[in-house]
Amino acid sequence: MANLLPLVVRDLGYAVRDTVLLRDVNFTVKSPGVTVVMGPNGAGKSLLLRLLHGLLAPSRGSVTWGGAPPDDAVRRRQAMMAQRPVLLRRSVRANMDFVLSLREIEDRRGTCDALLERVGLLPFAARPARRLSGGEQQRLALARALAQGPEVLFMDEPASSLDPASTATIESVVRELKHAGTKVVLVTHDAAQARRLAEDVVFLHRGTLTEQASAERFFERPSSEAARQYLAGGLVI
Amino acid sequence: MQDFAQSFYLAFQLVASANPDLVEIVLLSLKVSLSAVFLSVLIGLPLGAAIGVARFPGRNAVIVLVNSLMGLPPVVVGLLVYLALSNAGPFGWMRLLYSPAAMIIAQTVLITPIVAALTREIVEQLNDEYAEYFRSLCLPRHRALAAYLWDARFNLLTVGLAGFGRAVAEVGAVIVVGGNIDHLTRVMTTAIALETSKGDLALALALGLVLMVIALSVNALVMMMRGTATRTAYA
Ligand SMILES: Nc1ncnc2c1ncn2[C@@H]1O[C@H](COP(=O)(O)OP(=O)(O)OP(=O)(O)O)[C@@H](O)[C@H]1O
Ligand SMILES: [Mg+2]
Numbered sequence: 033m034a035n036l037l038p039l040v041v042r043d044l045g046y047a048v049r050d051t052v053l054l055r056d057v058n059f060t061v062k063s064p065g066v067t068v069v070m071g072p073n074g075a076g077k078s079l080l081l082r083l084l085h086g087l088l089a090p091s092r093g094s095v096t097w098g099g100a101p102p103d104d105a106v107r108r109r110q111a112m113m114a115q116r117p118v119l120l121r122r123s124v125r126a127n128m129d130f131v132l133s134l135r136e137i138e139d140r141r142g143t144c145d146a147l148l149e150r151v152g153l154l155p156f157a158a159r160p161a162r163r164l165s166g167g168e169q170q171r172l173a174l175a176r177a178l179a180q181g182p183e184v185l186f187m188d189e190p191a192s193s194l195d196p197a198s199t200a201t202i203e204s205v206v207r208e209l210k211h212a213g214t215k216v217v218l219v220t221h222d223a224a225q226a227r228r229l230a231e232d233v234v235f236l237h238r239g240t241l242t243e244q245a246s247a248e249r250f251f252e253r254p255s256s257e258a259a260r261q262y263l264a265g266g267l268v269i
Numbered sequence: 270m271q272d273f274a275q276s277f278y279l280a281f282q283l284v285a286s287a288n289p290d291l292v293e294i295v296l297l298s299l300k301v302s303l304s305a306v307f308l309s310v311l312i313g314l315p316l317g318a319a320i321g322v323a324r325f326p327g328r329n330a331v332i333v334l335v336n337s338l339m340g341l342p343p344v345v346v347g348l349l350v351y352l353a354l355s356n357a358g359p360f361g362w363m364r365l366l367y368s369p370a371a372m373i374i375a376q377t378v379l380i381t382p383i384v385a386a387l388t389r390e391i392v393e394q395l396n397d398e399y400a401e402y403f404r405s406l407c408l409p410r411h412r413a414l415a416a417y418l419w420d421a422r423f424n425l426l427t428v429g430l431a432g433f434g435r436a437v438a439e440v441g442a443v444i445v446v447g448g449n450i451d452h453l454t455r456v457m458t459t460a461i462a463l464e465t466s467k468g469d470l471a472l473a474l475a476l477g478l479v480l481m482v483i484a485l486s487v488n489a490l491v492m493m494m495r496g497t498a499t500r501t502a503y504a
């Protein structure tokens with residue numbers, strides 16, 4: 033199978049009727065590892081992820097993975113942890129089985145248990161997924177995304193409701209994925225977390241990309257004023 | 270007043286002694302209405318689900334149409350089915366008029382729009398919620414539909430019950446196409462209408478009692494199902 037990298041985003045724009053929500057976004061990601069997308073609320077980070085994953089069609093420009101647009105063939109090799117995970121009206125285990133049944137896996141039960149164990153949800157396997165707490169739901173969403181065995185994993189603020197221990201778990205999962213060669217595209221508002229995980233950073237502000245830089249450069253000397261203010265904790269509007 | 274109390278007393282006696290005429294009428298009612306529910310679920314469920322997930326030109330018009338068909342007056346349905354089944358009608362050759370089959374057809378026509386419209390609403394809501402996730406999974410269409418139907422199972426069961434409640438309680442459609450023939454097409458509602466006009470209040474009251482018990486049980490069942498569904502967060 034063709035490599036999904038590089039990811040090339042060209043002149044990407046997205047508008048709903050007359051409202052332009054993303055415009056002229058250009059960047060390229062060549063290396064595996066973790067790309068962090070940062071930016072203030074409403075900057076367009078979630079929209080960008082959905083465009084990259086092919087859930088939305090661009091109004092202008094293009095997204096390509098190894099030269100191919102994110103159609104079914106590409107999307108099948110990717111997984112998305114949405115900002116607000118959509119859990120099926122079923123038990124935790126049934127939510128896992130639903131994904132696992134799409135793949136050819138010999139020991140489905142074992143795989144499911146191992147993944148639930150990994151995120152600390154094995155004791156909750158029989159519970160209705162929608163009765164889980166916010167943080168537990170995010171952990172289930174992670175386990176479920178991992179069950180897809182993705183080559184690219186999008187994570188939209190995966191730790192937004194997590195306690196420190198669960199955040200550490202998620203971060204260690206991200207590191208494992210990185211070592212296994214999985215590409216991770218992560219949205220976070222947590223600069224410390226971004227620093228710990230990121231190889232490179234894409235910064236969005238009001239629907240435009242103000243900079244793309246290696247993590248080191250971005251956190252030492254952000255080149256855009258918006259990013260500087262955002263990192264300093266100033267209100268960026 | 271004396272008459273009134275007397276009628277009640279006789280009605281209870283009829284029910285308590287399982288009067289054969291009464292039982293026959295009740296059983297035919299159940300047979301007709303349950304068959305109609307079965308058929309309308311068979312037609313209305315896939316139809317409603319399809320409208321719920323598909324996007325096509327004229328979709329809104331179809332939804333408005335199905336929703337308005339929900340309110341069709343039973344006598345009008347009876348009249349239309351009568352015309353279709355009468356000797357001059359397109360299906361006259363089947364010779365179904367004034368038979369339980371005709372009544373089943375009429376009730377099916379009456380409640381299929383109800384089943385379809387309610388199913389459409391339920392499935393569309395789930396689709397709005399699940400569609401993007403399913404797109405991310407590249408889930409095949411038939412699997413998505415199966416997931417909607419499964420995750421909505423409690424709500425869909427209540428749709429079936431609502432259809433049954435409407436069918437078993439209506440009188441207009443079955444009386445037009447069935448004709449209320451003794452031992453052949455007489456059901457609870459048509460018998461009540463006839464016996465009341467004849468002045469045999471006891472049988473009418475007895476049937477009314479049974480009908481109310483059935484309606485109450487259906488509603489109780491719906492409530493219980495709602496309760497179970499929300500308690501387990503499967504709804
Ligand atoms: N379908 C839509 N119609 C109109 N506006 C939309 C639509 N979808 C998103 N937006 C707007 O686009 C902007 C970007 O949304 P997006 O969800 O990408 O923000 P975000 O960067 O992920 O923010 P947050 O940090 O709060 O998650 C927001 O202002 C949002 O209101
Ligand atoms: Mg977002």
